[in-house]
Amino acid sequence: MNLPKKKSPVRLSVLGSGKGSNCRTILSAICAGQLDAEIALIVSDQPDAGISDIAREASIPFLSFPETRYRTRLSEEQESRLVAALYNHGIEIVVLAGYMRVIKAPLLSAFPGRIVNIHPSLLPQFPGLAAWKQAIDAGATVSGCTVHFVDEGIDSGEILGQETVPVLPGDTAESLHARIQIAEHHLFPTILQRLCSALRPNE
Ligand code: GRF
DSSP: OOOOOOOOOEEEEEEOSSOOHHHHHHHHHHHTTSSOEEEEEEEESSTTSHHHHHHHHTTOOEEEOOOOSSSSSOOHHHHHHHHHHHHHTTOOEEEESSOOSOOOHHHHHHSTTOEEEEESSOTTSSOSSOHHHHHHHTTOSEEEEEEEEOOSSSSOSOEEEEEEEEOOTTOOHHHHHHHHHHHHHHHHHHHHHHHHHHHSTTO
8 A cells, every 4th residue: 555655844944133933933833734844954143042042942953153244244154154054954945034134145046046034014115124113104004024035135036925914003113013923923834835835746
């Protein structure tokens, strides 16, 4: 009797600079059997960021770049080391979840069409930093989040999915960001599952 073969999980690396709530929901979706993937490497430019706790708790290899010469990006040498680590861990999709460094050519060309980012606005509106604050300042009544492929620009790659949230009277940047994050935690694993299924179509 031929039992159906189980798909091999797609190997993800999650890169983040902050508390790592998106990384945590991706891990939860995997554990719940809703995402056919595994997180094979967590990377941060902040050795003590919350995302490093997830690596420790779940025994996931963790790589950090504590000393960075530039504020907004890794040095070329560091980015080459990052690419080597991603290759060594057999990474298939690079997931940016609150990663605060601009991605440069070595990484982009090593993973063409395989780097995705989550951004806290409905792109193309409000690219760049503190998008939730930009939405409040602009008097927007609707905001949300976007998952998109990463290209050379700032939050400019092909859009893979979006989820909207209302901006309520009296919202502060913090309260709006908290509402957007709830949407992120739903949208990101959903889009990642779509990408993972596309990578394993006939298994
Ligand atoms: C998210 O809101 C993401 O959209 C933005 O940074 C935040 C990261 O949050 N780019 P977390 O570290 O995943 O909690």
